[in-house]
Amino acid sequence: MASPVKESKEGRLSSDLVFDLYLNLLTEIWEIASALIGEAILALLFLSAIQKNGEKHPFLLSLKVSEEGIGLDKEKEEGKRLSPEEIHKAFQGVINHLTHLFSTLSEGVINKELFPKVFPRIKEAERIISSR
Amino acid sequence: MNFDTKGIIESAGINLPNLFNFSSFGVLWKEGLVLYLYQEESIPPPFTKKVVENMVKVLSTLGGEPIDVNQVNLQIEKRQSKLDPMTISPQTTLKSHLTLPLAVEGEIVGCISLNSDQPNAFDVQDLQFFSVIGYQISATLKHCQRFSSIKTIAIYDTLTNLHNRRYFEERLGAEAQKSFFSGTTLSLMMVDLDHFKKVNDTFGHPVGDKVLCHIASLLKNSVRRDDTVARYGGEEFVLILPGANLEVTSRIAERIRELVERTPFEGGQNRLNLTVSIGISNFPTHRARSKEELVKMADVALYNAKKGGRNRVCVFTGYPVE
Numbered sequence: 001m002a003s004p005v006k007e008s009k010e011g012r013l014s015s016d017l018v019f020d021l022y023l024n025l026l027t028e029i030w031e032i033a034s035a036l037i038g039e040a041i042l043a044l045l046f047l048s049a050i051q052k053n054g055e056k057h058p059f060l061l062s063l064k065v066s067e068e069g070i071g072l073d074k075e076k077e078e079g080k081r082l083s084p085e086e087i088h089k090a091f092q093g094v095i096n097h098l099t100h101l102f103s104t105l106s107e108g109v110i111n112k113e114l115f116p117k118v119f120p121r122i123k124e125a126e127r128i129i130s131s132r
Numbered sequence: 133m134n135f136d137t138k139g140i141i142e143s144a145g146i147n148l149p150n151l152f153n154f155s156s157f158g159v160l161w162k163e164g165l166v167l168y169l170y171q172e173e174s175i176p177p178p179f180t181k182k183v184v185e186n187m188v189k190v191l192s193t194l195g196g197e198p199i200d201v202n203q204v205n206l207q208i209e210k211r212q213s214k215l216d217p218m219t220i221s222p223q224t225t226l227k228s229h230l231t232l233p234l235a236v237e238g239e240i241v242g243c244i245s246l247n248s249d250q251p252n253a254f255d256v257q258d259l260q261f262f263s264v265i266g267y268q269i270s271a272t273l274k275h276c277q278r279f280s281s282i283k284t285i286a287i288y289d290t291l292t293n294l295h296n297r298r299y300f301e302e303r304l305g306a307e308a309q310k311s312f313f314s315g316t317t318l319s320l321m322m323v324d325l326d327h328f329k330k331v332n333d334t335f336g337h338p339v340g341d342k343v344l345c346h347i348a349s350l351l352k353n354s355v356r357r358d359d360t361v362a363r364y365g366g367e368e369f370v371l372i373l374p375g376a377n378l379e380v381t382s383r384i385a386e387r388i389r390e391l392v393e394r395t396p397f398e399g400g401q402n403r404l405n406l407t408v409s410i411g412i413s414n415f416p417t418h419r420a421r422s423k424e425e426l427v428k429m430a431d432v433a434l435y436n437a438k439k440g441g442r443n444r445v446c447v448f449t450g451y452p453v454e
Contacts, residue, residue, distance in 0.1 A: 038263045040267065044233060044240065101194070105231050105232060107228060109254060109255065109258075113256065
């Protein structure tokens with residue numbers, strides 16, 4: 001059995017991994033979707049998804065969205081101090097909401113482009129969490 | 133929605149069939165919930181109903197607040213069908229769509245939609261192209277809004293919200309040209325607040341400004357719909373009354389004078405009693421040959437009202453003898 005200190009370090013590592021994985025995934029979603037519907041509309045959709053899920057997971061509100069893309073305010077990396085499960089749940093909420101919005105707008109056109117990228121990443125996040 | 137906005141939407145509705153294969157194109161405008169639908173004449177009602185429901189759903193989802201589909205003011209523009217209307221089933225319904233929000237300055241003002249009775253009618257290329265069109269429509273709407281706000285700044289007085297002197301000059305030019313050409317009557321009224329300097333000196337400029345705003349609203353509510361009320365400068369106002377003869381104008385002027393005299397104005401702790409002097413000129417009675425002369429005549433009449441003791445209406449009777 002791992003010592004509490006080691007457990008904490010491992011937890012920290014997993015949180016970092018899951019957080020960065022999802023942040024990269026959101027960046028990737030941004031790149032794909034912005035080529036389809038443009039940055040101005042996409043920024044509104046991202047903001048809507050973040051705000052909706054930010055009520056439950058306030059750390060999401062530290063994600064900065066503009067027409068230039070999505071990023072993380074460096075001074076507000078409190079999200080990385082959370083458990084990997086919570087990070088996973090929060091980001092999944094954002095991605096679910098985004099895909100719901102994409103489907104509302106264009107039925108399958110956007111999601112068909114996104115799903116091959118999104119599913120493997122979510123599986124990877126789940127693998128990191130279950131291997132703790 | 134102003135005329136320019138409608139023009140932009142109409143232009144899109146006319147040109148889009150050259151770019152996409154669709155059954156209807158819709159623009160749902162959030163303000164006033166107006167939905168413009170440009171669709172083939174053979175489109176049956178169940179299809180239209182589904183399009184309306186879908187666009188309302190999209191706008192509700194994006195705007196984060198529910199919209200009652202029954203509140204939508206639907207305006208349909210029909211275009212000739214590509215297919216034989218007889219081949220279209222009356223049960224045809226919406227099978228696929230592309231819907232995009234219209235955003236101006238980060239705010240969703242509506243959405244646009246391409247709709248089809250065929251499943252999977254749109255692909256990635258359609259979406260990319262439609263989003264460019266959506267962006268262009270949003271950008272044009274943004275320009276329209278900016279232009280409209282610049283226009284407002286250019287023609288309205290910021291304190292009283294009445295038209296400003298620039299607008300008055302333009303409007304008088306147009307009305308005078310019409311009257312001089314057709315011989316129809318046109319009256320001009322100059323209204324000056326008596327002893328206004330005392331109000332400013334005694335109670336301060338904020339009170340003076342309030343008084344001016346109050347006078348402006350009294351004037352606006354005392355005239356007919358087609359009349360123009362403008363702030364000429366300082367405490368002086370000017371009214372253009374197209375089609376009003378001298379008798380009608382004098383009656384309106386007397387009503388304004390009495391109204392101001394009877395109205396208590398706010399002056400800090402006190403109630404102020406104020407009066408106005410009014411000068412009137414009229415075409416063709418006073419035989420003005422230009423708009424400038426009509427203004428000059430009303431000004432001379434106003435001067436006579438002041439000289440005669442204020443709180444009175446004077447009609448132009450001739451230039452003072454030098």
